[in-house]
Amino acid sequence: MTVVIRRCVGTAAFVAFAIAIAFIPGQARAVDAATVVQFTLANGLDVVVIPDHRAAVVTHMLWYRVGGADDPPGKSGVAHALEHMMFKGTRRFGPGVFSASVARHGGSENAFTTPDVTAYHQTVASDRLEMVMEMEADRMRDLVLESAAFESERLVILEERRGRSESTPGGILREQVAAAQYLNHPYRLPVIGWAHEIRAITIDDLRKFYETYYWPNNALLVVAGDHTADSVRALAEKYYGALPRGPEIVRSRTQEPPQVAPRRLEYHDTRVGQPSVQRSYLAPSSTAGEKEHSLPLLLLSDILGGGGTSRLYRELVSEKKIATSAGASYSGASLDLTQFYVYVSPAQGTDLDTAEAAMDRVIAVIRENDVTDDELTRAKKNLLASTIYARDSVTGSARLYGRVLTQGRTITDIQEFSSRVSAVTADDVKRAAQHVFDLRRSVTGRLLKGES
Amino acid sequence: MIKRILGRSGWSGVFVALVVAAWGWAVPAEAATKIIDLRTPAGHRVWFVREPALPIVSIELGFRGGTELDPPGKEGLARMVAALMDEGAGEYDSLGFQRRLEDYSVSLGFSVDRDAFRVSLRTLTENRDEAFRLLGTALSSPRFEADAAERVRGQFIADASRRNQDPDAIAAKAWFAKAFPEHPYGRSSRGEPETIKSITRIDLKTFAASRLTKSGVFVGAVGDIDPSELSFLIDRALADLPAGPAESGPVNEVIAHTPGSLTIIRHKAPQSSVILGLPGPKRNDDDFYPAFVLNYVLGGGGMTSRLYQEVREKRGLAYSVYTYLSPFRYSGLILGGFASVNDRVAESLAVVKSELVRIASEGLNERELADAKTYLTGSFPMRLDSNAKIAGTLLTMQMDGLGIDYLEKRNDYINAVTLADVRRAAVKYMKIEDLTVVVVGDPQGVGP
Numbered sequence: 001m002t003v004v005i006r007r008c009v010g011t012a013a014f015v016a017f018a019i020a021i022a023f024i025p026g027q028a029r030a031v032d033a034a035t036v037v038q039f040t041l042a043n044g045l046d047v048v049v050i051p052d053h054r055a056a057v058v059t060h061m062l063w064y065r066v067g068g069a070d071d072p073p074g075k076s077g078v079a080h081a082l083e084h085m086m087f088k089g090t091r092r093f094g095p096g097v098f099s100a101s102v103a104r105h106g107g108s109e110n111a112f113t114t115p116d117v118t119a120y121h122q123t124v125a126s127d128r129l130e131m132v133m134e135m136e137a138d139r140m141r142d143l144v145l146e147s148a149a150f151e152s153e154r155l156v157i158l159e160e161r162r163g164r165s166e167s168t169p170g171g172i173l174r175e176q177v178a179a180a181q182y183l184n185h186p187y188r189l190p191v192i193g194w195a196h197e198i199r200a201i202t203i204d205d206l207r208k209f210y211e212t213y214y215w216p217n218n219a220l221l222v223v224a225g226d227h228t229a230d231s232v233r234a235l236a237e238k239y240y241g242a243l244p245r246g247p248e249i250v251r252s253r254t255q256e257p258p259q260v261a262p263r264r265l266e267y268h269d270t271r272v273g274q275p276s277v278q279r280s281y282l283a284p285s286s287t288a289g290e291k292e293h294s295l296p297l298l299l300l301s302d303i304l305g306g307g308g309t310s311r312l313y314r315e316l317v318s319e320k321k322i323a324t325s326a327g328a329s330y331s332g333a334s335l336d337l338t339q340f341y342v343y344v345s346p347a348q349g350t351d352l353d354t355a356e357a358a359m360d361r362v363i364a365v366i367r368e369n370d371v372t373d374d375e376l377t378r379a380k381k382n383l384l385a386s387t388i389y390a391r392d393s394v395t396g397s398a399r400l401y402g403r404v405l406t407q408g409r410t411i412t413d414i415q416e417f418s419s420r421v422s423a424v425t426a427d428d429v430k431r432a433a434q435h436v437f438d439l440r441r442s443v444t445g446r447l448l449k450g451e452s
Numbered sequence: 453m454i455k456r457i458l459g460r461s462g463w464s465g466v467f468v469a470l471v472v473a474a475w476g477w478a479v480p481a482e483a484a485t486k487i488i489d490l491r492t493p494a495g496h497r498v499w500f501v502r503e504p505a506l507p508i509v510s511i512e513l514g515f516r517g518g519t520e521l522d523p524p525g526k527e528g529l530a531r532m533v534a535a536l537m538d539e540g541a542g543e544y545d546s547l548g549f550q551r552r553l554e555d556y557s558v559s560l561g562f563s564v565d566r567d568a569f570r571v572s573l574r575t576l577t578e579n580r581d582e583a584f585r586l587l588g589t590a591l592s593s594p595r596f597e598a599d600a601a602e603r604v605r606g607q608f609i610a611d612a613s614r615r616n617q618d619p620d621a622i623a624a625k626a627w628f629a630k631a632f633p634e635h636p637y638g639r640s641s642r643g644e645p646e647t648i649k650s651i652t653r654i655d656l657k658t659f660a661a662s663r664l665t666k667s668g669v670f671v672g673a674v675g676d677i678d679p680s681e682l683s684f685l686i687d688r689a690l691a692d693l694p695a696g697p698a699e700s701g702p703v704n705e706v707i708a709h710t711p712g713s714l715t716i717i718r719h720k721a722p723q724s725s726v727i728l729g730l731p732g733p734k735r736n737d738d739d740f741y742p743a744f745v746l747n748y749v750l751g752g753g754g755m756t757s758r759l760y761q762e763v764r765e766k767r768g769l770a771y772s773v774y775t776y777l778s779p780f781r782y783s784g785l786i787l788g789g790f791a792s793v794n795d796r797v798a799e800s801l802a803v804v805k806s807e808l809v810r811i812a813s814e815g816l817n818e819r820e821l822a823d824a825k826t827y828l829t830g831s832f833p834m835r836l837d838s839n840a841k842i843a844g845t846l847l848t849m850q851m852d853g854l855g856i857d858y859l860e861k862r863n864d865y866i867n868a869v870t871l872a873d874v875r876r877a878a879v880k881y882m883k884i885e886d887l888t889v890v891v892v893g894d895p896q897g898v899g900p
Contacts, residue, residue, distance in 0.1 A: 054505050057834055087755070096756070096765070103756045104823050106830015123834060155768030162723040163771055163791050167619060271720060273614035308550045317603060318547065324603075324610040347606050378554050385557035385576070393837050 044217025058225030068191030077193020215246025296432035509675030528643020592692035665696030672846030724893030732786035751775030812882035
């Protein structure tokens with residue numbers, strides 16, 4: 001899934017192992033899942049507090065349950081454009097005041113839009129929580145949306161799109177593959193929007209979107225760091241609690257019909273330095289489709305293409321030497337059906353057909369045979385160790401809880417993560433592989449040097 | 453030394469003490485903690501912070517000499533060595549070594565920049581013995597087998613080919629070639645397809661034997677481990693390194709050659725990528741901190757910087773616009789960049805230039821200086837938000853000669869900067885006539 005980050009160039013690292021930061025019994029000394037507290041204010045705002053007293057720092061993160069896939073038809077990019085406009089000031093705090101206040105106190109802030117959510121976050125010294133909470137609550141209902149400011153921001157967004165999607169052949173192909181993967185679901189649209197639709201967004205589109213979705217009962221507040229549930233509750237009641245509950249929000253997205261025809265795309269560009277082939281398969285997520293396959297798919301992606309010891313790398317790069325890189329990726333963290341990717345870049349002297357055929361043979365073998373005990377054990381270890389290392393930052397915890405809870409899952413899912421990982425069998429992985437590796441639900445994208 | 457509040461552990465103490473200093477809060481009852489300046493039995497110096505909150509040990513090793521020492525015609529050598537250090541060592545072939553690391557959940561990384569070769573090790577405390585043994589094996593007996601070397605060579609060539617089509621990479625490479633025409637900093641640090649092809653196994657082995665030496669190593673460590681055990685594990689890991697001199701070189705000091713030129717490289721893209729730069733302070737120059745504050749206000753301060761406001765917020769000319777100090781060991785630089793649509797890039801460049809002229813002639817105002825100080829001092833402890841980052845900082849402090857009291861003093865250095873200091877730095881560094889610019893794209897209305 002595409003994630004658009006407002007001010008950082010790059011992609012969101014947390015997507016890859018979004019499910020991370022589980023708690024391994026006996027070792028959870030820094031953050032203890034038992035101390036995580038969840039409650040809901042009278043106006044419907046969900047609140048999660050993750051106490052972590054290692055440092056006098058706190059991450060304040062407000063998640064709205066709306067993202068790029070909720071853009072109005074013909075107006076792709078509205079959710080993301082509104083995220084940009086959220087930094088333009090309210091009646092109380094003028095343009096730039098919020099950002100300047102955070103900076104003046106040594107804090108950092110950012111925001112991002114994914115297909116499913118829009119989130120705003122600040123990391124500040126723990127005694128500055130009240131300041132950022134007051135300002136974040138204020139802009140939930142009192143944003144000033146003006147045409148002049150939007151006209152200038154529209155140009156910024158178009159520059160962002162050029163840099164992110166249009167300036168490199170790989171960026172162009174990625175968009176084309178996603179658009180072909182989904183026949184009907186809005187995940188086919190780039191979160192940042194198509195250029196012609198970004199140009200067509202009006203200030204009224206933004207106002208309407210803001211008015212529809214930016215309410216306490218459509219949001220989740222996550223506070224991680226040096227605070228207690230009581231101190232956060234008192235502040236949340238004071239600032240967010242003063243806001244009225246909004247109308248009930250129904251998110252309805254068009255869903256995929258059965259996919260019955262494999263799709264193949266070729267993109268030629270004179271700027272291609274290194275040809276490659278990627279394949280995207282429509283895949284269940286942890287909350288959509290045959291979701292029992294989600295966790296096995298996470299392990300499958302590691303065994304198949306997660307690094308130097310993975311099957312694709314070992315066979316295509318290390319042993320047959322027909323590729324310079326090969327791998328797989330999957331994240332189960334999306335509301336609707338997601339994508340499982342495999343890719344390969346051929347070595348010099350190997351053509352793309354040969355590389356693709358070799359990739360398909362590796363997939364066929366893993367589809368028909370059990371993965372070995374060694375492979376499964378190693379993949380589980382990788383996943384669980386990454387969760388311990390990830391706990392080294394408060395922002396990481398806040399992102400995990402926000403991501404999981406806005407996906408409709410629960411704190412229990414996080415607490416049970418390690419035991420669920422341990423319980424996955426080789427048979428589970430094989431069944432997941434047989435389910436996902438169905439060419440009829442796939443898009444193959446080939447990047448080639450040449451005139452487009 | 454750094455103060456610690458009772459009941460909190462490790463780096464929280466660093467944070468609290470600095471924030472207190474910056475904001476003048478009351479200081480609670482404290483027990484002292486400090487960076488431990490360890491000297492191992494074998495004589496290695498280690499700066500260590502004990503942090504028991506997570507069952508992790510992180511260590512960072514550094515050796516002087518980076519890509520600048522690649523022999524001419526063999527650019528890419530240092531990076532290729534870094535890529536091959538965990539691709540087979542001692543009794544393990546490549547796959548065997550990788551599996552061993554995974555089996556013990558050890559993260560081991562080798563990296564190189566222009567001036568230094570770095571090694572990062574992170575392990576769960578329970579696996580420390582095996583983790584440090586694998587570190588020692590990788591450091592002292594890398595195999596550089598043909599199989600792994602050819603694979604990595606193919607990847608490097610593919611990467612170089614890709615980067616030669618990437619606008620930002622093209623611009624950066626051209627800028628350095630322009631600024632350092634007769635100095636190693638001007639050569640490609642990643643290598644070109646033909647230089648990567650010319651690297652031999654002897655080159656790789658010679659590099660490891662002559663550059664990764666026992667007397668040249670710096671060590672920073674953070675984690676849940678007893679200092680005497682840490683010393684033992686470090687000594688054992690470094691025992692088989694060659695003696696050798698502490699430094700390889702020499703490399704000459706150099707001031708960037710910035711003739712105030714504009715270079716346009718035509719490239720098919722909707723946007724033009726721009727890299728620009730000037731000579732700047734080195735890390736230990738007197739004017740480093742004034743320049744650091746100046747840079748924050750000009751283009752280093754995210755959405756509050758002057759360039760962000762003028763280029764992005766007011767005119768919508770770019771998504772990202774930035775400047776930063778780049779203090780290399782033998783030369784200091786102030787670099788910046790942005791990307792704008794081809795028919796507006798000339799306007800962006802004009803705005804950036806006028807901001808340079810303005811800051812050179814006016815310096816900063818009181819409010820900007822005060823805001824820069826509160827940001828730079830307040831954010832410093834928050835940046836050190838993981839064991840791995842603290843270990844890296846402990847290493848940098850040693851390699852850059854910042855002193856063991858740096859964490860404690862650093863905010864004082866920032867707070868001591870005056871408007872006059874910044875003004876002096878602005879006059880010294882913001883010389884518009886020297887500004888050297890590279891534009892990659894299909895810009896309209898830029899230059900001749």
